[in-house]
Amino acid sequence: MSTTTPGPLQQTSPTFVGMPTFPKAARAALGNTQQRKNLRHATATIRGKRARVVAEVPEWEALRVAGAEAKDEALTHLGDYLEQLEASLVANGATVHWARDAQEANRIVLSIVRSKEVDEVVKVKSMVTQEIELNEALEAAGIHAWETDLAELIVQLGHDRPSHILVPAIHRNRSEIREIFLREMGTVGRPAPDDLTDDPGRLAEAARLHLREKFLRAKVGVSGANFAVADTGTLVVVESEGNGRMCLTLPETLISVVGIEKVIPSWEDLAPMLQLLPRSSTGERMNPYTTMWTGVHEGDGPQEVHVVLLDNGRSHVLADRVGRQALRCIRCSACLNVCPVYERTGGHAYGSVYPGPIGAVLNPQLRGTASTIDKSLPYASSLCGACFDACPVRINIPELLVELRGQVVEQEGRTAESAAMRAAAWVLSDPKRLAGAQKAAAAAGRVVGTRTVRSVPGLGAWTNARDLPTPPPESFRQWWARERGEDDR
Amino acid sequence: MSARDEILARVRGATSDVVTTPDDRGPVPVVEETSPGGPETLELFAENVADYRAQVVRVGPSGVAGAVADALREHGCSTVVVPRGLDHSWRRALEDVATVLSETEAATHHELDAVDAVVTASAVGVATTGTIVLDHRPDQGRRELTLVPDTHVCVIRADQVVHDVPESVARLRPGPDGARPLTWISGPSATSDIELERVEGVHGPRTLVVVLVAGADS
Numbered sequence: 001m002s003t004t005t006p007g008p009l010q011q012t013s014p015t016f017v018g019m020p021t022f023p024k025a026a027r028a029a030l031g032n033t034q035q036r037k038n039l040r041h042a043t044a045t046i047r048g049k050r051a052r053v054v055a056e057v058p059e060w061e062a063l064r065v066a067g068a069e070a071k072d073e074a075l076t077h078l079g080d081y082l083e084q085l086e087a088s089l090v091a092n093g094a095t096v097h098w099a100r101d102a103q104e105a106n107r108i109v110l111s112i113v114r115s116k117e118v119d120e121v122v123k124v125k126s127m128v129t130q131e132i133e134l135n136e137a138l139e140a141a142g143i144h145a146w147e148t149d150l151a152e153l154i155v156q157l158g159h160d161r162p163s164h165i166l167v168p169a170i171h172r173n174r175s176e177i178r179e180i181f182l183r184e185m186g187t188v189g190r191p192a193p194d195d196l197t198d199d200p201g202r203l204a205e206a207a208r209l210h211l212r213e214k215f216l217r218a219k220v221g222v223s224g225a226n227f228a229v230a231d232t233g234t235l236v237v238v239e240s241e242g243n244g245r246m247c248l249t250l251p252e253t254l255i256s257v258v259g260i261e262k263v264i265p266s267w268e269d270l271a272p273m274l275q276l277l278p279r280s281s282t283g284e285r286m287n288p289y290t291t292m293w294t295g296v297h298e299g300d301g302p303q304e305v306h307v308v309l310l311d312n313g314r315s316h317v318l319a320d321r322v323g324r325q326a327l328r329c330i331r332c333s334a335c336l337n338v339c340p341v342y343e344r345t346g347g348h349a350y351g352s353v354y355p356g357p358i359g360a361v362l363n364p365q366l367r368g369t370a371s372t373i374d375k376s377l378p379y380a381s382s383l384c385g386a387c388f389d390a391c392p393v394r395i396n397i398p399e400l401l402v403e404l405r406g407q408v409v410e411q412e413g414r415t416a417e418s419a420a421m422r423a424a425a426w427v428l429s430d431p432k433r434l435a436g437a438q439k440a441a442a443a444a445g446r447v448v449g450t451r452t453v454r455s456v457p458g459l460g461a462w463t464n465a466r467d468l469p470t471p472p473p474e475s476f477r478q479w480w481a482r483e484r485g486e487d488d489r
Numbered sequence: 490m491s492a493r494d495e496i497l498a499r500v501r502g503a504t505s506d507v508v509t510t511p512d513d514r515g516p517v518p519v520v521e522e523t524s525p526g527g528p529e530t531l532e533l534f535a536e537n538v539a540d541y542r543a544q545v546v547r548v549g550p551s552g553v554a555g556a557v558a559d560a561l562r563e564h565g566c567s568t569v570v571v572p573r574g575l576d577h578s579w580r581r582a583l584e585d586v587a588t589v590l591s592e593t594e595a596a597t598h599h600e601l602d603a604v605d606a607v608v609t610a611s612a613v614g615v616a617t618t619g620t621i622v623l624d625h626r627p628d629q630g631r632r633e634l635t636l637v638p639d640t641h642v643c644v645i646r647a648d649q650v651v652h653d654v655p656e657s658v659a660r661l662r663p664g665p666d667g668a669r670p671l672t673w674i675s676g677p678s679a680t681s682d683i684e685l686e687r688v689e690g691v692h693g694p695r696t697l698v699v700v701l702v703a704g705a706d707s
Contacts (some may be wrong), residue, residue, distance in 0.1 A: 007499035038684070045685040062520045070517070077511045079501040086493075092668060096490040150691060151682035167682055174683055200683040204691050211692065216598040232663050242636065242678040250598055250631045260496065267662050268517035271655035274673075275520075278618075284655075285537065286618035286675040289693060291632075294668035300631040301670060311496045319503035417582025 006320070007168070010313030010366040011101065012374070013133050015161075019351035021376035026345040035171045039346050042170045043337045049283025050334060050390075057279070068394040071328035075318060076264045081230040081263045082309065088233025092295025094305040099257075102132035105310050109134060109222065109255055110141055116253055118143070118219045124237060124247045125149035126224030127165060127260050127331050128310060130353040134222070144188075145222065145409040146214050148243035150207050157184035163347030163355060165333040166281055171346050174198040185210050200400055211243065221251035221302065225258045226330065227273055228307075231266045234294045235307070238277060238287050248291050254302035259310050261318075263329040273330065276392035281332040313366035322403055323365050328393040329358050335387035335397060341380055350377065357387035361400040369408050378404035438475035445471030522617055523549025524652035524654055530616045534650045535701060537619025542689055543697040549704050553644055554582035557608050560642045560698040562586045566605035570595045570634060570704025575608065579644070583608060592630055601633060606640035608693075614650035614672075615657045619676065621645060621699065622661060624669040641694040643674075647703035 019025065029035065054060055074081050086096045099105035113121060121138065123129065135145040135156075147156045151238050154169040155162050158180045162168030169177070181192040181203065190213060192206045202318055223244070227236040235453050237244050248254060264273065278287040296305050334340045336356030347355030351373035352363045360377045369375045378401050387397040409418060427433045453468035474482075490498070524530045539545045548556045557579050561569055569587045571580055583589050587606070595601045610628035611621050623629045623642055635641050651657050661671060678693030689695060 006503060007496075042685045046681075057522070059520050059522065066518055066520050069514075073511070073514050076504055076507045076509070078504060079497050080511050082497065082500065098496050100492050100495060104492060148692075149682070150680045154682070167685065169682060170685075191618065200686045200688045201690075203683055204680055204688045208691055212602070215692070216602060232668055234663070234668060240678070241680045241691035243691065245632070245636050245672065246692055249636060260500065265511065265514075266517060268519075268655075268658060271517075271658040272520060274658070275654050282560070283683060284541075286615070286620045288541070288675050288677070288679050290671075290673035292671040292673075294663060294670070297625075297668075297670045300625060301633075307498070309498065315496065315499035315503050318500060321506060324503075353682060 007311060007313070007318075008101075008316030009316050009368045012367050012371055013102070015133065016373065017350045017371065019371070019373040021372045022349055022351070022380040024377060025349035025351065025373075026341075026380070029299075029345045029349045032346075034173070035346055036344060038171055038173050039343055042167065043343045045169075046283055046337045050280060050337065053279045053283055053285055055287070057275070063272050063275055064394050065390055067276045067330075067392055068328060070269040070272060071330075071393055072325075074265050075261065075324055075327055077265075078260065078263065078318065081265055082260060084230040085228055085233065085263055086309070088231065089295055089307055091234045091288065094233070094295040094307050097306060098403050098431070099306045099308050099310045099312070101312050102310075105132050105257055105312070106134055106297055108308050109257065110137060110143070112253070112255055113143055113220055119148060119224050120144040120214070120218065121220045121255075122146050122148055122214055122218040122247045122251065123152075124221070124223035124244045125152050125168075126201055126222075126257065127353060128224045128257050129222065130162065132257070132310070133313065143165040146188075146211070146218075148211050148215070148247060149239075150204060150241060150243075153207055153211070154180060157181065157188070161348060164336060165331050165354070165358075166336075167333075171348075174200060174203065175397050177203055181206050189214060191312060198391070205276050211246075213382065215243075215246040215250055218247075220253045220255065221247040223247060223254065223256045225256050225262055226277065227264050227270065228258050228262045229267055229270065230263050232294060234267070234373070236270065237291045238426075239290070240282065240288045244454055245289055245291055248293065249301045250303055253304040253306070255306045255308065257308045259312070259314060261314050261329075264369055277330055277332055280334040280390070280392040307315070308395035317362075317365045323361075323400060325395050326358070326365055326400060327360050329362065331394060332392055334390040334392065338390045340382060340384065340386070345380075350380065357397045357401075358380060358395070361397055361404065364404050364408075369404070369411060375408050378408060422444050430443065435475075438477065441471040442473055442475060442478065445473050497552045507707055509640040510552065511703070518617065519655045521653040524616075527647075530652045530703070531647055531650055531703060533652075534616035537616065538621075538699050539674070539681075541619055543619075543676050543699050545699050545701060547701045547703065550702055553700060553702055554578045556700045557642050557644065558582040558586045560700070561606055561608075561640075564606070564698075566640050566698055568604045569606040569608060570601065570638065571608055572628055572630025572634060574629075575610065576628070592634065595634075598633065601637040604638045606642060607634050607638045608642045609635055609644070611643050611645045611649065613657045613660050614645045615652075616650060616652055617653045621674045622657060623672045623674065624661065625671070625672070632672060635674075636693055639694055639707065640696040640698070641674075642698045642700065643656075644660050644700045644702060647701070650701075660678065
């Protein structure tokens, strides 16, 4: 832990305040058999794709190290690189804004949009604008924010919440998507064709037609960024469908909201990142489209370019020497796809826009562990370690989960469990006490005999899913003393 | 305190344990696959471009004009927009098969939306990923040109193809004359958002034809 005063925590948005604990939300999700089926199919597919393209790269481990080092270099000298990024952006004609929290970022975006006298913006899929709930802020001010990524469109039209970082509608299958398109597209623009089938090609075509008119007329685009290069001032957006290119190229004004942890030090650091991200994320050698822009390019694309640099809890995470590695995250979602817990519960149970293993460490760090959901997230894992193996920037998620569990326990003070653990520590720290306890257990064991202990009063939650091992009639030390007949201490 | 100053102060406070300076790292390490040889790199490039369902046409230098015209004919494109710096001989060949518009004749988004195809040169190709990078110089045109029409025919020379991503990044580093916008293209527009099933063709060009120019004419 650092000794300096860390930045403030992120405020949990009203959407997630009062969320049930993870186990409670997970139990509800597990009852949804359709969703479990959709998730199992989708995560298995993408795991296979990722494994194939990662196996093609003999230097994969060296790449992971290079990726982690690039992010660590940026994070440990973040003040310097942020100032350099700002200077590079300004030198290339961009306007840079700084936002301490979600409210401030939304206020900045809203004031730019208002100054353009428009009532709509087109949006590139962006985790950070979900985090700050920009769409809700814009809608409240009477401005439509059109999501243009196919999965985001499905979520938006379905009045739903995203459940995966990369494939936000992973919990929906094709026939559900067809129904949403038929029912909702006409209410906000060009309706879906009457003869729409649930063929994915036809569904994608319907989205193409529905969104094209919005792309062609939009005056303002809103995006995030996958990377922000400090030494050149270049922003990078990695995507597949071309909706990103549309939003980044066609509008006259572009506003990009960028978390301060997105900075990478130099242009050359793009090399490992562009090798790591697509293979980890969609399981492709390279994603179909990547756009890189550096401020304003005369006669090409938006002629007014704004960049909003956002803190919103990140400086708080940065102050923790162990926890700061979570800020390396490039939002690839590989950890979600390999997680046995995520595969069964889906993303909604995590109570945040960041689900899965990375969400289980990032949310309690960004928002603190005061709420019931954030308190329960560090336990949303079996600590199997698959997430660490899959992480392209080597975030040791299991290590962070254990750290956070420790924090939650400290903060909770005395509970039955902590009293039991303290008693156990007292017994185990002295051989005489241990021998005494073993004798007592053996006596209890002789009473129980061969019966199985299925529940113990006061330990209901623990013994719900576990049988207690029957105490042996004799401890090893007792057996040793009896057989060898010496020194029964 | 301004938001800027406050965030920078928070960040500096959070990293007060760090004793190194930004310069300590030295040059960025390069992790890449080395080329087994020029012809192998070119083979791999063609293979990987085709693997993501772009169409690859291989020609000698004198075959380019014919190949771009054939591509338009094959895909039934009757209008084509061309960037102002496009090779004149290619443009003349296109005039035999389609109505050719210059960049300024398709100036608005809606005008561009009515055009079937675009033909451009390119900046760099990457073999290990099957990627083409456009840096939007005059022979490639402004970005929307290669985005709105549904068919993109893209010409790349063998000497523009590098083996792995780091070499490409190095070639594209912004120079003293200022940074150029870049578009990295790997196959046609695609999505896997519905049950993780890959579908080619969402918002970008649904047809991508790559004309790979290699060797000398006999």
